[in-house]
Amino acid sequence: MWIKLAILLVFSLVGQKAQISHSIILYEGTQGWGDSLKIENYVNDLNSVGFNNKASSLCVEDGIWILYDAPSYNMYSDLPSGYFWGEDYCTDLAHDLRQKVSSLRYVGSPFGYKVDGVHLYGRPWFGGTEIFLTGEARISFLVKSLVVTGKSVWTLYEKQDFSGYHVCVAPSNSSSGYPGFYTKEADFGFAGRKIRSIQKDCFP
Structure with a gap:
């Protein structure tokens, strides 16, 4: 029989955001x-x-x-x-x-799993090296899987100047902030390509 678990969230001083325990x-x-x-x-x-x-x-x-x-x-x-x-x-x-x-x-921000971000992984099914981003960035990473957290859509680019081949990735439910799981490169259309820059929102 499952035991119902209670969660107590404690908030810090006014104006400061407390860390929510995963x-x-x-x-x-x-x-x-x-x-x-x-x-x-x-x-x-x-x-x-x-x-x-x-x-x-x-x-x-x-x-x-x-x-x-x-x-x-x-x-x-x-x-x-x-x-x-x-x-x-x-x-x-x-x-x-x-x-x-x-x-x-x-996965995601230490401040809560519904914080906007994209979590990149170096192996399929979220294995290996990881990078977690919450804003625009220039990187060089051969991404094999990823998770989108929060409510925002993201654009992944092959070039560092936010240009060239690109795809958009999204949470599974943007209005509710349900995460989007992409277990392999084919799931997000970037097979064999390095991600070199990333932006919040979708730029088709």
Whole structure:
């Protein structure tokens, strides 16, 4: 039986924005049973906290979380990974990840998963090296997958001066701020190309 989880959000002084804690609870058994571990930040190797290859179910208290079969966020492998997001969202892990999770990290801003941004990854299914951007930027990154957070649409360009080949990426629901998940290059039309600049809004 799932246990209902309560979240307490604490705000700082007037005029300052408090950091909203991303948090997830991993359970050794299905349906929230057994030993558990609450995590609020990146964990590169679950061996370090005694929970490697143990998780069978989870509850996302707040945020967007990616779970990986290998340590170091699948940096060196294409083993399975999975994404989970929301508030008080609980589920059993699929069989390809059950009792196989070795690392995990959250997606987006530390101030909340609905903050406008785009999270870029160097491997498919949100693995490997990452870059998180909240505004216009010039970069040079071969992006293999990405997540759009918040309510804004973004334009990705092949050239550093915001020109050349480009595509627009968006959240799955802009009005509600539901994230958009692009698990591979073909999902956003940039296969084999480096992203060298990025702007908020869509410029077709």
